[in-house]
Structure formats: C-alpha cells, structure tokens
Amino acid sequence: MPELSYREAVRDALSTAMRQDDDVFIMGEDIAEMGGSMGVTHGMLDEFGPERVRNTPISEMALAGAAIGAALQGMRPIAEIMYEDFMTLAAEQVVNQAAKHRYMSGGQLTVPVVFRTQGGAGWSPGAQHAQQLEAWFVHIPGLKVVFASTPEDVRGLLWSAIYDDNPVVFFEHRTLYGIKGDVPEKIEPIPIGKARVHREGEDVTVIATGRMVHESLAAAVEAEKEGISVEVVDPRTLQPLDEETLVASVKKTNRAVVAHEAVTRMGFGAEVAAVLQYQAFDWLDAPIERVGSRFTPLPFAPIMESYVIPHMETVLEAIYRTVNKKA
Amino acid sequence: MPELSYREAVRDALSTAMRQDDDVFIMGEDIAEMGGSMGVTHGMLDEFGPERVRNTPISEMALAGAAIGAALQGMRPIAEIMYEDFMTLAAEQVVNQAAKHRYMSGGQLTVPVVFRTQGGAGWSPGAQHAQQLEAWFVHIPGLKVVFASTPEDVRGLLWSAIYDDNPVVFFEHRTLYGIKGDVPEKIEPIPIGKARVHREGEDVTVIATGRMVHESLAAAVEAEKEGISVEVVDPRTLQPLDEETLVASVKKTNRAVVAHEAVTRMGFGAEVAAVLQYQAFDWLDAPIERVGSRFTPLPFAPIMESYVIPHMETVLEAIYRTVNKKA
Amino acid sequence: MAKVESKTTLAKSDLPDVLREMLLIRRFEEKVEERFRAGELPGFLHVTIGEEACAVGVCRALEDGDVIASTHRAHGHTLAKGTHPNEVMAELYGKQEGCSHGYGGSMHLYDVERGNLGANAVIGGGLPQITGAALAFQMRGESRVAVAFFGDGATNIGTFHEALNMAQLWKVPAVFVLEDNHWAESTPESQHSPIRDLSDRAKAFGMKAIKVDGQDVEAVYKATRQALDYARSGKGPVYLHLDTLRFSGHYIGDPQVYRPKDEAKKLRETRDPIELLRAKLSMPDSEFEGMDAEVTEIVEASVEFAKNGTDPAPEDALKNVYA
Amino acid sequence: MAKVESKTTLAKSDLPDVLREMLLIRRFEEKVEERFRAGELPGFLHVTIGEEACAVGVCRALEDGDVIASTHRAHGHTLAKGTHPNEVMAELYGKQEGCSHGYGGSMHLYDVERGNLGANAVIGGGLPQITGAALAFQMRGESRVAVAFFGDGATNIGTFHEALNMAQLWKVPAVFVLEDNHWAESTPESQHSPIRDLSDRAKAFGMKAIKVDGQDVEAVYKATRQALDYARSGKGPVYLHLDTLRFSGHYIGDPQVYRPKDEAKKLRETRDPIELLRAKLSMPDSEFEGMDAEVTEIVEASVEFAKNGTDPAPEDALKNVYA
Numbered sequence A, B: 001m002p003e004l005s006y007r008e009a010v011r012d013a014l015s016t017a018m019r020q021d022d023d024v025f026i027m028g029e030d031i032a033e034m035g036g037s038m039g040v041t042h043g044m045l046d047e048f049g050p051e052r053v054r055n056t057p058i059s060e061m062a063l064a065g066a067a068i069g070a071a072l073q074g075m076r077p078i079a080e081i082m083y084e085d086f087m088t089l090a091a092e093q094v095v096n097q098a099a100k101h102r103y104m105s106g107g108q109l110t111v112p113v114v115f116r117t118q119g120g121a122g123w124s125p126g127a128q129h130a131q132q133l134e135a136w137f138v139h140i141p142g143l144k145v146v147f148a149s150t151p152e153d154v155r156g157l158l159w160s161a162i163y164d165d166n167p168v169v170f171f172e173h174r175t176l177y178g179i180k181g182d183v184p185e186k187i188e189p190i191p192i193g194k195a196r197v198h199r200e201g202e203d204v205t206v207i208a209t210g211r212m213v214h215e216s217l218a219a220a221v222e223a224e225k226e227g228i229s230v231e232v233v234d235p236r237t238l239q240p241l242d243e244e245t246l247v248a249s250v251k252k253t254n255r256a257v258v259a260h261e262a263v264t265r266m267g268f269g270a271e272v273a274a275v276l277q278y279q280a281f282d283w284l285d286a287p288i289e290r291v292g293s294r295f296t297p298l299p300f301a302p303i304m305e306s307y308v309i310p311h312m313e314t315v316l317e318a319i320y321r322t323v324n325k326k327a
Numbered sequence C, D: 001m002a003k004v005e006s007k008t009t010l011a012k013s014d015l016p017d018v019l020r021e022m023l024l025i026r027r028f029e030e031k032v033e034e035r036f037r038a039g040e041l042p043g044f045l046h047v048t049i050g051e052e053a054c055a056v057g058v059c060r061a062l063e064d065g066d067v068i069a070s071t072h073r074a075h076g077h078t079l080a081k082g083t084h085p086n087e088v089m090a091e092l093y094g095k096q097e098g099c100s101h102g103y104g105g106s107m108h109l110y111d112v113e114r115g116n117l118g119a120n121a122v123i124g125g126g127l128p129q130i131t132g133a134a135l136a137f138q139m140r141g142e143s144r145v146a147v148a149f150f151g152d153g154a155t156n157i158g159t160f161h162e163a164l165n166m167a168q169l170w171k172v173p174a175v176f177v178l179e180d181n182h183w184a185e186s187t188p189e190s191q192h193s194p195i196r197d198l199s200d201r202a203k204a205f206g207m208k209a210i211k212v213d214g215q216d217v218e219a220v221y222k223a224t225r226q227a228l229d230y231a232r233s234g235k236g237p238v239y240l241h242l243d244t245l246r247f248s249g250h251y252i253g254d255p256q257v258y259r260p261k262d263e264a265k266k267l268r269e270t271r272d273p274i275e276l277l278r279a280k281l282s283m284p285d286s287e288f289e290g291m292d293a294e295v296t297e298i299v300e301a302s303v304e305f306a307k308n309g310t311d312p313a314p315e316d317a318l319k320n321v322y323a
C-alpha cells in the first residue's frame, strides 16, 4: 500500500479522474502556476494545461456558477473555493441554483459539480480565514456534503463526489494536508453515505469529523489508560448521513460524544445529537456531549485561538464527563 | 389595547424609531413608493422622505454592507432583504463583516445594524422564494437572531433590535403579516433573549417559532380535547437563546416537541434538541420530537408544497407520538 | 455557413408567423392575468406584455443546440423557445404535464430538451451558468451559443458583473440579452442605476455591445443573429441591449402606485411591438382577426389542457431531490 | 477652504518627511519578513514592499475625520494613517498592546480613533462599508470622505461592482483607491481581467476616474487631493487608479514560481518609489543613511515593544463578541 499525504491524495483523485475523463476539469483562484493556496493542484497545470486547470478571477459566485453551468452540459467540474469563509460569496449559486435545479425542473437536469473548499484554525489566520461552515450546507436539500479526515478517505470520497450526479460540497481541513496515510494502490471509490468506524470500543462512542477525528483517536488512547474503551466513528459524509452506523454504535456503548471544530452552537453536532437522542433514547445512559469551538469568531493571538478551538483534551474531558454522569 | 396586524406592528416600530431618532433609517429594494414587496413600509416614504426610506438597486451584498458602514459611523440602519433566500447574496457581509468587526477590532467598533428579512411557504412561490434559513445565522458568533410570531412580539423585538448595539438578523414570516393582535399603547421593548410562554401545560412542551407558533397553539387546543395538556413556548430570539425557560418547561412536562417551518435536518430544532437532551436528560420521558419541513426544496404545486411544510396536524402527531412513547 | 448567412435577416414571408408568435404570447399572458385574478393560479407571476418582440426576436434567431437561461419573467421566453402553450399553462396550474412537472411554477419554467435551462427567480442567478455552459461548448469545440436574459435591474447585482467579466475574459460563446424595460419592480432606472445608457455596463469588461429597439422584432432578430455569429465564431461574448417597455405591472396584481397612471397606456398606443409589426405588414384587419382567433383558441385550449391535467401526488414532492 | 487649497500639492519641505514615512514602511515590512522567517510571527502576512507611495500619498492627503478601509495588505496603510509602529508590530505578535488588541492580526489591523475602520481579509469586503460610511457622512451633512483601498484582483468581485455602483448612484463622498500592482496572488492581470486598463471599470458606473503613477508619491498625493476635493464638495465618488508594483511575493514565504525570476528585481532598479523620491530630492547619501538609521531604530524598537507586550489571557477570547 503506497503512502500519500492528504494533499497528495486529493491531487491523485483529481488527476486520475482528469486522465480518464475529458469532462472532468478544475477551476479556482491561483490553482494553475501556483498550485492553489494549499498546493493541492501543484504540478497539474503541466500535465493538463490551463484550460482544464483553470485559474479564475476573484469571483467566487461566478466561479461556482460557471461550474454549475458546465455541469448542466454534462461536464464534471470541480470548483475550488480557496477558503470556506468565501463560500459565503458563492452561497447563492450553491444553495439556490446547484441544489435546486434538478428539483425545480422536475428531474430534467442533473448537476454533477463538486465544490471543494477548505478551512480550519490552529495557525492564527484570524476570523475570516478559518471558519467551519459545513452545517450550513447540511441544511440544504439537494446538496451532498462530504468532510474527509484521512488520505484514504479523502481520495476515495473525492472520487465518488466527482462521479456523483449531484452537487457535492466537499470540505477539506487545512491542518490535515500534511498528514500521511496508506492508501490502496488503485483508487477505490468510497460510497457517499457510509460512516467509518476508526476504532472499536465498548464504553462510549465519539463521533467526529475532520481534524477532530485525529484528536478523538488520540483522546481514545488516553482514555484507554483510564480503563475507558472508546469507539471512534467518522461519518465522513454529513449528507446523506449514515444514521444506522452511528445509532448502532451508540446502542452498543450507551454513551456519545460528538466532536467537530465548528462552533458548537447550531453545529453539525446538534443534528447528530438530535438524531441519536431520538433513535437511541432508551439506550443512552448519559446526555450526549458536544465538543466544538467556543462561541466566538476566531481570534488571532495563538493563546486565544487555542482556547477557542477544541483539542484532544477537550474530547477527553467530554469522555470523562459522559462516563461519570451515569444515568 | 390597540389591535395591529403583524405588518402594521413592524411598521410602527420602524416609524416610531425614525420619528424619535435621526440616526435610524431603512434601506431596501422597492421599499419607497411601493412600500416594500410585503407592504411593510407602506406610507413611510411620505413621512420620512427618500433619504431615510431609501430604495436601493438590486444589490443585496452592497445594501447589507452599506448598512454596516453607516452603522460603523453610529447610525442605526435597517436593511431590508426582500426574501430570506437572498440572504445568501448578503451572507458575506453579514457573516464575515457585521458579525466580526467588533471582535476583530478588539472591541473598538460597534455595529448597530438590523437585517430584516422574511420568508415562509404556503403560497406556492417555488423553491427560491420561501426558504427558512434562520439556522445559518444562529451558527455565527457575533450575530443576534430574532424570529417573532405575533404583532406584539414583532414590534417590541424590532424595537430592541434597532437599539441593540449588535448586528441583529430579524426574521419575519410572510404568512403572518396579516394576522392581528393586541399591542400595548406605547411600544414596550421586549428584551432580546427572553422566551415567551404562550400557553401553560403539564404533559408536553412544544417549542415553536414563526408560523409554527400558531400551528402549535392550534394543535394544543386539539390535544387538550384528548386530555393532553400542552405548554407552548416561543423562544422568539434564537440567539441568544433563553435556555433557562425552555429547560424549565421541559423539566416540568418531561416531554418536548420542537417545531419550525425550516427543513428539519440541521434546522434550529436540532440545536434545541441538543440543548434539552443535555440539560434535561434525567427529566425526559420520551425522545424529543422534531417537526419541520421535509427534506426537499420547496415544490411549486400546492399539493406538494403542503405535503412538504409542517402544519397543525404535524405538530399534533408529534405530540401524540411523544406521549405514547413513554420511557 | 450558407445556412447562417441566409438567416441574417428574417424573410418577409416569415413575418406573419413572427406576428402570430408574438400575439400568442400576448394572449397567453392576458389569459394568465385573467386566470390569476379568478383565483385559479397559485404563486407569484410576472407577465411579459410589451416585451414580446424581445423573446420572439431572440429565440427565433437561435440555432438548434443553442441554450437559454430565462428570468422571473419567463413565459414569453419559454413559449418563444418552443415549449407548447399547453405545457407552460399546465405548469402554472401545478400539473404533472407542466414543463417542470409541477415542481417549478411560473418562475421556474424549464424545457431542457428544447434548450431552455430554466427560468430563475433570483435576479442574475442564471448568468454565471450561461458563462459556464458556454465554457463547456468552448472546451468541447461545439458550435453552440449560450444565451442569458436579464433585466435592467439585474445590471446592479454582483452576479451580473462577475458572470460577464468571466465570459469576456475567456471569450466564451455567450450572448447576454438585456431586456431593458427601464423598471426594476417599482424602481425606475434613474433610481437604481447611476448611468443612463446601460450599454455602458459592457465597457467594464471590454465586451462588444449592440443596442437596438426592442419593440422592433426584425431589429431584435437581426441584432441577435449578429451577436450569435460573433459569439459562435469564437470572437467572444456579446452584450445585446434591447430597449423595451413593460406595459403591465411588475407582477400580476401590482397596483403600480409608483407609476404615472397613463404612462403604460400611452406607450402602448405608439410602441406596441405587435401593432408595429402589424402596421409594417399592412395586414388587413380580417387577416389579423383570424390570426387572433387562432391563437386565442390555442390559449383557451391550453387552459383546458391544464385544468384537465394530472395533479401530482403529495409524496411526489420527495422525488427529484437527488439524481 | 484656504487650508484645503494649500494642501493641493505637497510642500517641498514636506518631502523629506514623506520619504521618511515610506522608508519606515519599507523597513517595517522587511523586519516583518525577517521575524516571520525566524518563526516569531503567526498567521498569514502580506507586505507592501514596492507600494509605499500609494499608502503614504493617499493617507497624507486625508483630512481629520476622513476614514479608510484597508485590505489584506494592510501594514502600510495602517502606518501611513498614523498608527504607531509599536502598535502594529504588537498586533502581529498577538499582544494586547496591538492596534486590535491581539484579536485581529495582520489582516485585521484597526485603529478606529485614527479613522482606520479596519483591514479586510475578504477581497472587496470593505468596499460596501465605505459606501455606507460615506452615506452616513452625506446624510449627516458632515464634510468627511470615506476611502477604500483595493487591488486589481478585487475588480473582479461582485462586491466591488455593487459597492461602486451604489456609491455613484447616491453620489456619496467616497474615494475608491485601486492599488493596481498587476497581480492577484499568482494570477497576472491578463489572466484575471478582460481589459487592459482597469480605469475602464469606472465607466460601468459613470464614475470619475483618475489614473496616476503609483510609484510617484507626489503624483499620488496630488491626485488624492483632487479626488477628495471632488468627493467632499458633493460631486460624487472618485475612482483613483494607482499604477504600482509588487516587489515581494504575494504573502511572506511565497516562492513566486509563477513569476519570472528577475522581474521584481529589475523593476526595483528603476521603479522603486523610495529611490525615485530620494533622487528627486537629490538627498545626500549621508542624510539618507541617517534617516534610514532613524527609522530602522524605530522598527527595532517596535519589535522590542511587541515582544515585551502582554499576552492576552486565553479567556480574553470570550470578550468582545457582543457589545
């Protein structure tokens, strides 16, 4: 099994799809010569040329919209929105157009477009360059929402997203680009809608996304030392959501922690908690704990930033709380 | 006590504030001669003139941003975004600018702006003219979010929003403009952050917003006939959220239904459910029921639209489910 | 090529047919107003009375394979692009036989088979998608043009700016058709735009602009052909400015309190695109009346068709959310 | 009035001070690059080396009460608008003494007392707010002007279009300053904009445009005065196009793989705004070196000040979310 970084894994999915399929292309700001602000598309200009690795003006709305328009013609464009914060600028096209064309046309259109974007704090970018807004898009019928946490997952899921006939909002996490992991020799599509159980456990289920998957796995190791057996599950796709796997896990462990980097209030964890308390009500031995960023914009100073976003320790504390709070 | 329609109540708050305070003004598309697409500002042009009842070009982003800029200079602008769906176009200014200026400046700025908008289905406007997106803004630290359901509340809360030094996203519901209700002679500010218990009950708490407050009150009357005593609470302000009142109510009734017109998935009800299961875990005798729109864009045909959005009956069914599902 | 040349102007013999098409739209819209007032039509509707020459002149000029994106004022474009009145009317009645199968409604008419990518209830919403469709044509080397309609009010929204700018930057085969009726709802152009000639918008992108009288269907057709040829030949997009007039309210039911009472009426007397063409053709009254009777019948039949259409089942609402 | 007249051009005697200010910004930015490379500065930083004449020329021309909104490339604007280097440097170190008290960072420098409404990390984000601030001045009858900086890349975003369009429509007292360095990150102007003279953007709004050499600080000052006078006198906003150059990478650490290796170096040889003014003043080397030593000391001191600054407490993060 070759080892790839998360960044290389994204690139591999993009390049492989572009090699096998003329209809796949990528557009975004500074993705050509510069290889994107995160270096994801590095080298792709040389292989595919400026038409298919297409630099755009700073026009998030039109770039999203043009990708939708090309998708309506049967192409499979990938629109890169440099930072998740700028999804606010593309929101109209993503939410009112991409998500709804098929429905409003009574099924005449398909919109096979991927909106790739990234965010995440921990490097002091300040309040406008690291928000996590995945919850917004989970609220919009017609969109699929993916948030991958490992090289293997990001590659297999991006592949599925590219070949999905629906618009997919695809979240990457800025601080994960450098992590490495084994991936299958050949790209294996990972179905959209399947959670991944990263670690089995008996006492508590931690449901985590993005960076928090890794923090949660580390917390699980710590908790183990205290005799607490932690199951860690990454939903991977937030829409559709693999409720079955999440609920089954919680029915086994009887306790749940939901962890993401987005602000807790109205974050994805709220939806997961609402689903779990409903479907596993009689199995829950403690309230579902939510772990997320504190309710502030992201501050610049590293000391404050680190206080705002969740870490391994935050998850660990939530695990401890949930096991002590016996019903 | 005079009687006002919801529409008149909004107008009364706007006009009274504009009479007493030169810094208050309103801007939006077609609000002058036409009085706004919902007739809310009808007649205000005559009283206040085109400077202060200011028609804008179709530029949701700049209209929101210009209001922010005027607010930064100490004015108290009210920006009307004609339909909630178009908040997607103003999102960048509301979310990255208004919500964050005070924080990013370390407290140097205040942003006393109100973004008034409205939405809501039930009249077949189709998928792009009736979405309910309040959940998006609840997820954004720095914003306050209000959603009023009665003439009295809408007037008192809009008053408070205008005089709040923070940006407030103020949701009105399209189908409520015509409803009438008693209001105090003089405007009484209603504090942002206080829920309203519309009806006391013993067996189940229905927490509802906007149009669903009325559907829930009607459902409560029906349930009463079956011997079920229903408490109906309207949070009124979604951010800050009066968790205390909601939790106290549920600790009394031991059962909860959360109802809004927005899509259930990742809707505001998810947050309420997550809060309640956490804070009232040991008091809950049944899973928290969520009532909201089905997971589709809004269809045009009335038959389908009516099927998608929740009604009195939907709430009633949820009430029945929750009382039968005894823990 | 020859084919293209021959279509640069409308043949004299085609003009009666053009007139019939405009008249059909007019009668259709009048019927829609009537049925709305009778309480039969749900939702939010905008008619295109006064602007028929724009829809017909543009759509007639298109080749097979060309696509359009329409606006909230979509009935005329949809009919002109070839969707049968029955299907449009059925959509307004929310029936399965409607051109969007009851999912869309007046502001979301689609007919993908006929190259109609859909009406849009968000101002400017369709424009970037036309840039994108044209980009697809360019990348695939297809000889097709993508056409977007928009109004004067739409030239104020960022979407417009970004979409046209990008189209020009990449020289994609697109035509952006401004139906300039000088009103955005209740807001006159002088109150919503700082410039008095909206052709100047194109200067910000260095885009070729063509301006014509939107009440003269022959002029519209000719200008559209010119624009299409330019775009199709790879020279880049064109900004096609049609100077037109809105004879009705913004939406059906609009009391137009903001507009001088007889403005529309007066304009109608001298600038009605249908009357202008009729006069040009010196069509005898009897012939015109025959034509009128014919289209009126089509429109009546469309109402019958729509009323007899199939209501969707409530649960049909759950379909078509995902492919 | 007299006061305004007298400031139409820079006095000869002011020029050394102007040079000192530009040199201070240069040395400040070089120090920031150095400290970033040394691993002392967190976050994401953009320096303004090569563009000092824009910041200084514009900000010198402002009157008390005028306000600015800056961009991601904010250090120069902030210093030129009067914030002490200590406070800017302290902000970059995330200290309480910083001009945003450690909440903002490089892309969010604020100094409201000095009329700096803040830098913005969203391209175009500040522009509509400048329209709005100017609207407030107009509505209150205050003789103040609101000024927004933005780059060539920003002329592609819808926010730009909407904000300028609205400003012109309402003739608010605003000046929109384009710092045209011909790059948007790695994207050259030819790849991001369809037009070769970005002054043409103003034509879409019928806005008065002034274009000058942004490397010539006297020209920038003069043009800014002209623009401010125009705006202040109620004639409406002005589009001020400064033709400038970016000598550094887009951000600190940018390897500039997309740019010919010696392009910046060559430009620097002939088009350095500091060298140009120095030559114009025929300033003897010794005097220049003295000035350089002086500003270098200020910059060094700012680093000391910043390092000795107070770290916020973690819980301080919970403050300032709401008023």
Ligand SMILES: Cc1ncc(C[n+]2csc(CCOP(=O)(O)OP(=O)(O)O)c2C)c(N)n1
Pocket (backbone or CB within 6 Å): B029, B058, B060, B082, B086, B089, C072, C073, C121, C122, C123, C124, C150, C151, C152, C153, C154, C155, C181, C182, C183, C184, C185, C246, C250
């Ligand atoms: C983004 C957005 N803002 C506001 C509206 C409400 N609205 C519908 S039509 C219209 C006026 C459009 O004017 P114009 O573009 O000139 O088209 P016309 O109606 O004159 O055909 C407005 C403001 C909308 N649909 N979308």
Ligand SMILES: Cc1ncc(C[n+]2csc(CCOP(=O)(O)OP(=O)(O)O)c2C)c(N)n1
Pocket (backbone or CB within 6 Å): A029, A058, A060, A082, A086, A089, D072, D073, D121, D122, D123, D124, D150, D151, D152, D153, D154, D155, D181, D182, D183, D184, D185, D246, D250
């Ligand atoms: C809306 C938005 N899109 C993308 C970015 C990322 N970004 C930061 S600076 C920049 C280039 C800006 O170019 P220009 O406006 O010319 O300013 P310059 O950097 O040259 O000073 C980009 C694309 C951003 N900050 N905001």
Ligand SMILES: [Mg+2]
Pocket (backbone or CB within 6 Å): C151, C152, C153, C179, C180, C181, C182, C183, C184, C185
């Ligand atoms: Mg119009």
Ligand SMILES: [Mg+2]
Pocket (backbone or CB within 6 Å): D151, D152, D153, D179, D180, D181, D182, D183, D184, D185
């Ligand atoms: Mg630039």
